[in-house]
Amino acid sequence: MDTQLKKGLLELCVMARLLRSESYGYQIIKDLTEWIEISESTLYPILRRLEAGGEVEVYSAEYHNRIRKYYKITDKGRERLREFNEEQWKLQKILNYIEGQEEGKCAAF
Amino acid sequence: MPSDDPAGDAKRRVLFPKKGEKTTVKKEEYLKKLGKKLRKLKNHERTRQLEYFDEILTDMMENGMTEEEAVEKIGDLEKTAKEILEQCDRESFKGNDPKGMGLVAVTVLCGIGSLGFLAGHYLRSGISISYIGGADGPTSVFIAGKIGQPVWLYGMTVFMVGATAVYFWRKKHL
Known part of the structure; x- marks a missing residue:
């Protein structure tokens, strides 16, 4: 997949995962791998950005004698996801255009 | 041909890997080396990065991977360090003093x-x-x-x- 496009989608994917439930680094990667390619090194900056933007909250909790960081979506994050989903029809139109299928017209290629 | 210094060989393999040769690196060692490559970052930022990777590696190990496999999945040390530094914004770096x-x-x-x-x-x-x-x-x-x-x-x-x-x-x- 196009790298730039993937970058944009990854943040949304992480938020979508956290919409379902709170989670931690390893689990997020494990769950998302099924849907989109994501590595350990790419996840962390995404989480930091989301946290800086107020879309995600972090908290530490003890697990098996060590500290683990858990991530949780905020209302702001939910709002962002909601807005994106409402505009999916716009996205679909663009995807159609890229594919060469404007409304009604047949593929030119 | 069996080596007469397997421990020394192992150490050499880790410190001076030949191109293409697989090296077995343990988690602590990987994190230590990664930390060195992240010197340019401010201390607290560097600590957070290392804590994150430590957590992930430990989770991977708890879920069945061996230490070496986990480290290998994270990827090449140089590449990982480079990615980290690229992703950090200016404020994360140690400034002039x-x-x-x-x-x-x-x-x-x-x-x-x-x-x-x-x-x-x-x-x-x-x-x-x-x-x-x-x-x-x-x-x-x-x-x-x-x-x-x-x-x-x-x-x-x-x-x-x-x-x-x-x-x-x-x-x-x-």
């Missing part, structure tokens, strides 16, 4: 001054007495030797060395 540089500069100047005076004093080989004058004229005895040493400068140098040391120690540990 005019205060620190200033302290070092003044300390060095004091040091040079002190050394200059000390050298001058000791090269003058103690007290010497020389006569100036002739048989028919006034004779003056000229005593050269221990001119006043700038004790204040020596004191200041010691103080500056201490102050600079404290400054950098605090910077590193706080």
